[in-house]
Amino acid sequence: MIRYLCKRIFSTVCTLLILSILIFSIIHLTPGDPARIMLGSDASQEEVDALAETLGLNDPLIKQYIDWIGNALQGDLGTSYSRNGSVIDEIQSSMGPTVTLAVWAQLLTIVIALPLGVFAAKKKGKVQDSAVIAFSLLGISIPSFLLSLLLVILFGVRLQWLPVAGYKTIASSDLATHLSYIVLPVISLAMMQAAMLTRMTRASMIDVINNDYIKTAKAKGLKQRVILYKHALKHAMIPILTTIGQTFATLLSGAAVVETVFNIPGIGQLIVNSVSRRDYPMIQGIVLVISLIYIVINFVIDIFYGIIDPRIWITAKSK
């Protein structure tokens, strides 16, 4: 087990290192002088030089990278050029709504997808199964921002049931108000992920159901519900968990896009503003933070695998 853990930690650190190099390089892909592009063609040469100096663009690349990563390790992602604040503070203050949306959407995804996937697997080949397949096919074909636009038209403009812009925290209002503001964005976000997870769950469950031990359980006369949810689902869980781990980062970045539809002040607005002002340190910071979340979640899930299925610890040793 320790060996498995060490292996995972080592490969995670490798991935992080490469990731940091990739994110660092993005700014240097810019054709021409990044400082000039950030300031636009109206700026004087002195201003451009000054900005290049503060961003450290005149240093050799290796030094720039080491400085950047060194500061990043201490939690300093540089200064936002458009907002004149520290990047990490800006991200922190915008992260709240985005994470809230993503967490709710993740919960909704699981609540929809697991039962639906198991149900479809149980009814494999029947009409109900086809209905679930059709639903998931439609779900993966509607991008979340598009669904949110359509929901705004339906519930906000036509029916006028729900507010379609803004955001209220639970602290500043009550749970009902909070939910009324986030229900549409959460549904739009969850739909595509729920569709994908449903497919995954269905496929994974069908694989497991064909195993002998499920037949044994059936022969023992166990209730179908017990067989499906206790015996089968537990074994079908590994690919399902992988998908869930991968969806959270997607949900975070998806939340960023959906936020702009509902005017929710989160990471999405930060990204849009940073892109239009070419605030490279901010863009780098956001990409780094969200990718970091992805890597950490997947690391935790990898460890989790070992708990669900101890065989993984053993096979890791033999490799």
Next chain:
Amino acid sequence: MKKKSDKANMKQGLWEYRKLVLKNFLSKKLVVLGFVITVVMALIAIFAPVIATYDPYEVDVVNRLSAPSILHFFGTDQLGRDIFSRVIYGTRISMIVGLCTAAISFVIGILLGLMAGYVKVLDNIIMRICEAMGAIPPILMAIALVSALGASIQNVVLALSIVYIPTIARVTRASTLSIKEMTYIEAIQSQGAKWSRILFRHIAPNILSPVIVQTTYIFASAIITEAALSFLGAGVPAPSPSLGNILYEAKSYIYNATWMTVFPSLFTVLIVLGLNLFGDGLRDIIDPMSN
């Protein structure tokens, strides 16, 4: 499982058989539907100048924000431009972006995947980089790349290709690893064939099918990501119409001009649905066990 009389068994068998035929037919019908949608969308893209009823850039201030009518099938936008024509041209740009992205990531992804699967030293390097790239959500990576490279259709394609190359590389590598172990490859190796011959003549053709399936999904994903990118104002730059940036402009008028949102949305969903259906069908044909 259960004991039944022969007659009942036969009836059951017949029933099962009918169901199988029906299911097969149905699944094929869905593939056909997906294929038809994709072809229609491709035709729309190719013949956009013929189909469009107006110049998509033509401003008509008198008729701004007018509802769908005989003159303007999908209505007009805030500058009086014809939404129908813009959607048609938007479909063209979205399809071009999707197709180019799929093609570029297909070629480069296969090369990298073959290398990684066949040459052990390269495996670790290539796969580690792919893994790190996989940690960045596609939309974010595309935003970062486009904002660094500058917004243009070419750069959107370039950025999306970089985003999706690792996916193809991973699928190619996995198949290459399993094919490499097969006896016929060993036989060719023992005859002293050159590595390039083994890789491109004997391994590459046998890994193509899963990669092609993956490529149709990437086609669809690229169209979604491009739309999201342009919707954030970070993709295909105005005034060129893309399905995403028509929606970006429509967002401000969602209360009084719903047609600006509804029609481009419909086209986006149709394109993606067509490609997904087609991809699912291909996958089922190539790997019947997956369903």
